[in-house]
Amino acid sequence: MPQQETTPRLAGYLDKQQPDLYATLTHYSQQLVDEADRLGIPRRTLELINYLCSQINGCAFCLDLHHRRALKYGETEQRLSLVAVYREVELFEAPEVVAMKIAEQITRMSTSRPSAELFSEARQYYSNEQISVICMAAIGINAFNRLSILSEHPVRAAKP
16 A cells, blocks of 8 residues: 655745745735725625635635635625535625636636636626736635645634
8 A cells, every 4th residue: 555645745835935936926915905905896805706716726724814804804604604606695796706707717727718708797897907806816816825735834723
């Protein structure tokens, strides 16, 4: 029987090994939030994007982080518990649903590409600038997910 690997995939956290590159990614994230604020994209919508992509990618660290942030921006436990089935429930507003559809398609691009119809639907609720920020948000969280998964960032128990 093959022996199970017991050592971490990497010899430490990527963000600690490459702090300058990580700082660039963090700066990207802050610029994205600033641009979303400027364009009127609610922080709650950004956190739904972050949460959904983190679920799809299986990133425990980012799920925990964005769960807490979503609650901070007024999200509910009920809606967060149903993000994985957002298309099947009527708890999300149409603009949120289309933002999550875009984020999901970007996250799953290796198997299916975002369609022209999806972007046409998005234009019912968002400007082209807003759509580009939604796309960039999905791209950004996918990068963070991969960094955290490869680094095996631990989820720590919440403080009471």
